[in-house]
Amino acid sequence: MSKIHIPTPLRQYVGKQADVDVQGATVGEAMNSLVERHPELRKHLYTDEGKLRAFVNVYLNDEDIRYLQKEATVLKDGDNISIVPSIAGGKF
């Protein structure tokens, strides 16, 4: 079982939860489980072709999965997956 941290802008699509528990052997499987359960989330994270959107980064614990095995990165029990989208608010 792993936990996915949901960033604020996306919490409205997961019933306002900040963390979601998911099953999955890899990051890809866990993410897929997340968007199957919360289908409105899919288009915010993935393109129509099923690729992770470029302004969304996914971390396994504190490492960017792009520098691990991407969605094939293997999960251990208790791992934390973080979805980190870009935000720009500052002055306004």
Place this chain on the structure above:
Amino acid sequence: MATTTELSVTLNKDEILRYSRHLIMPEVGMEGQQKLKAARVLCIGTGGLGSPLALYLAAAGVGTLGLVDFDVVDYTNLQRQIIHSTADVGRKKLDSAADKLKGINPYLNLRTFDTRLSSVNALELFREFDIIADGTDNFPTRYLVNDACVLTGKPNVYGSIFRFEGQASVFATEEGPCYRCLYPEPPPPGLVPSCAEGGVLGILPGLVGVMQATEVIKLILGVGEPLIGRLLLIDALGMKFRELKLRKNPDCPVCGTHPTVTKLIDYNEFCGIRGEEKPVSNGVPEISVEDLKRRLDAKDDLFVLDVREPHEYQISNIGGYLIPLNDLPKRVNELDSSREIAVHCKMGGRSAKAVAFLQQAGFKKVVNVAGGINAWAERVDPRVPKY
């Protein structure tokens, strides 16, 4: 981040007294304070993040502070932009900021730039400073600041906020990643709301802005461990701080080994053409608030649908039927598609999406109230509060 000019900078007796609490710490000392005085820091934006950032840098004794802002103080800014006060509403932010900063520290060499940062002026401007602090509020400018920092070799002390979460890091150092290493592409316009639409906890830019000021000072003094290669994630509601590792991307188009971006580009285009979502208000039938009033007064059979959130309805409403936008797909059967429906939200953005959705669901008689309830408050009924 020590500059070579600090040795020629001296502190007079008055400054020594002023900074005594810095001077008695070995991590700062006379040498450190001289480095601060010799440093030139450019703050982009004197708003939520820029306010605490500039205030603390001035207090700390940074010698030269540049401020870039073309904006005017608005009443709704006061909830978080603490460098501005009620009496400053309507003034240029630069003027308001200058007064407070010089008030804190008359030794400050303040340079103000009443301009919008752009591809035309950024490089020349950045060359005159040592460190850039990004306090802007939109994606095109963030990419512009990043690219200009990499191209001029200046560190980019980054902070950003949304509602009650923030991010902080230091980009564009030689060994470290840049913003594009983390986010090669911006989100499509309309996907991430601005503070005016999404709201922001007033204290949040205070928290993040002071973190930025801290990183600026650490870079100048060359002490501690800066947030290079580290993304700090701040959750103010949980008061939790997490850190993620950032790596320099060797294929980064700006700071990688074979950069393809060697000059500044059109950032509005960059952020616009990547957008897969078209601006939703295009092509959706609209009704003005004046026409809406006229028709309601004439007792036309017009159903008013309000797609805001319940807490917004409590702030102000015009008696519309409330179905929050995100609930619309589930509750669409509460609506009668044979009736004409005028949809409104706060400013017209969400309601435009609702109209588009209803049209796709087969509703033929839906219109968007342009400008939303705020336009109604401004032009039709001033008793209705704006927010």
